[in-house]
Amino acid sequence: MPPIALRAFSATTALGTGIEAQASALAARRGGLRRNDFGTAPLPTWIGRVEGLEDAALPARFAGWECRNNRLAWLALQQDGLPDALAQLVSRHGADRVALVVGTSTSSIGASEEGYARAQPGPDGVPAFPPDLQRPIVHTPHSLGDFLQHATGLRGPCATVATACSSSAKVFAQAARLIQAGVVDAALVGGVDTLCGSVLFGFNALGLVSQDPCRPFDAARDGLSLGEAGGFALLERAGAGETGLQLRGYGESSDAHHMSAPHPEGLGASLAMRDALARAGVDPAQVGYLNLHGTSTPANDAIEARAVAALFPEGLHASSTKGWTGHTLGAAGIVESVIALLALRDGVLPGILNSDTPDPDCGPQIRFDNAVRSIDYAMNNSFGFGGNNCSLVFARGVAA
Template sequence: MNPLLLSHYTATSCLGRGLDAMLAALRGQRGGLVPCDFERAELDTWIGRVDGVNDVAMRAGLQDYDCRNNRLAQLGLEQDGFAAHVAAAVARYGAHRVGVFIGTSTSGILETEQAYRTRDPQSGALAPGFHYAETHNPYSVAAFVRAYCALRGPATAISSACSSGAKVFGSARRMIEAGLIDSAVVGGVDSLCLTTLYGFNSLELLSRQPCRPFDAARDGISIGEAAAFALLERLPADQAPAADAVLLLGVGESSDAHHMSSPHPQGLGARSAIEQALATAGLTPADIGYINLHGTATPSNDAAEGRALAALFNATPCSSTKGATGHTLGAAGALEAVAAALALRERFIPAGVNTTRPDLELGVNYVLQSRDADIDAVLSNSFGFGGTNCSLVLGRGSGPAAGRVPSRAR
């Protein structure tokens, strides 16, 4: 595939608002998980809650979109001058040539939970101020981002469980390569709600302590929330990318459909996605300097991912940033793509927070101390329920693959 430029990117999570907060936390090996204090959630677990979401006032004219998920999206768009950079892209290409591709899993379902609690006791009717289409509907966050940024290009929401925030990169790439758009706002937004917290609790997948990806004693996930965005653009034809530019080099997607909620035990679907991502990037496993693992901290998921990696890589440094942020579900792929972009831009490998004793049986080189490293390409994995898998390869502008177009993608 032709490399695409991540000209701007931003992330808001329990680590803080914007890139500076995220970078400081990852370099300093600090997590943002806290004991669960989410409203009406009486659960013995830890969560990655974003502070101040309830205080966000929706922009004038967009009040019908008011829900926790879209407030979080607006908060994210306001960081690092991201919305202004999108406006500059509109000035360059035109509003009809900038697309929107947003991943989410539960969207604004919290708004529906609250609406049911206040429904009419006699008729069961929901409150008249409840706007399903603009809040709970999975497309609402894509519609909100499109409206907030005054875009007129194609817009879609991707809801493929925990691969959603990564798959948006593949959808946008196909639209750009087809010539339908010149640029795309891609990202993932997912917010805390009772449906998610109690749903994972019913599956017995919540840990009672901050999650420990790839640890020998790992025992479940910590759920977080996040809004992460990137602006994808074609590389200028008449100039080489800057050395520290971050490029989307490869995308791999697969669906192994092994089980509704468990991955293939040998990680065959994950391996297929990784192989495709490397092939479209024109790289080999030896070219990857760091792997941002899906790393949910459940026994079966980490084991399956470990087997997929062991079949392809030889001691490549890796870690899961979910130990710091929690599992942000439909936003995870986008949030972790931003983490990978920061690792490339700043040339460092982030440690896996909370993990103290990596499971040696998984056969991966799990990093316990953040360190500087001359890395030119990073792999970021995102795998979801139902066997929906996506892997991304990002690289530096100075890397060997920056100007390479594999023959199979011509």
């Protein structure tokens, strides 16, 4: 596919706001997980929580979208020069030629939870949300996209992607197709997901949540640590001979093996990775870093590792960074794409935090320690419930 330039990118996680907070924590192997202190009856687990959201109300003009998820979206959107870079894109192409494609898993469901918890009988005796939460848009999956469209003033195609944990990886693919088809000239992509009871208790009900900080690919791993995050990237068609960070390929698959479990042979993961490499015109041996989905659950990690070992040479540096941020669900795709982009920019290839005993069922590509070396290609894997899989290939170099 024709290269697509990344004009700016940012992530806000439990590690802090903006890409330098992410880069410094990764290099220092300083994690952001903490004992769960979210909600009135916290589960005994560890979480990746973004500081300060409780005191970061939206500007008054956006009061109709007020909720935790949109607060984090607004905070993340202000980082790393994104507003200025977006203004430049709009100036070049016009607001109707810039798409907005964002991913989320639970959107603003935390506001809906609060509405049910505070519901009171109305005049007809039927329980109703309190007046301050009778704002229909925040109780829909499109709350995030609608808020960002109003916050940015973009008038191009606007879509909210909700494919569980692959949501904000698939936004890159959707935006790339819009650009390649000539529908738009640029796109703001990203994703946001925040902590809420449905996420914490829902994943716990599936038996997937660890009581300890998650240990991806460790022989004794026993579950994930949940987190919240937001991030964005600005994409634009690359000019001939242009240098800089680029999206070079994407691969998607929907194996639909099971509602929540991956295909036992990693069929969907393998299809997505192979498709991304083929679209990028890149051989597996050319990839220097792969950010794995790596949730720290026993089955998922082993299946992904087997798919990676079947495709890549032993020299690949592959790792999961969820030990730093927690599993940020619908925001995982953008957060871990940013980490892959930082690996290209800085040459710091993160290992795996909290893990110390390699699982013999996982291949030699899985690296626990950080490495420092220049690379030309980096990938990100994001796999969602129902077999919604996406792999992305990023490059540092000259446009083809």
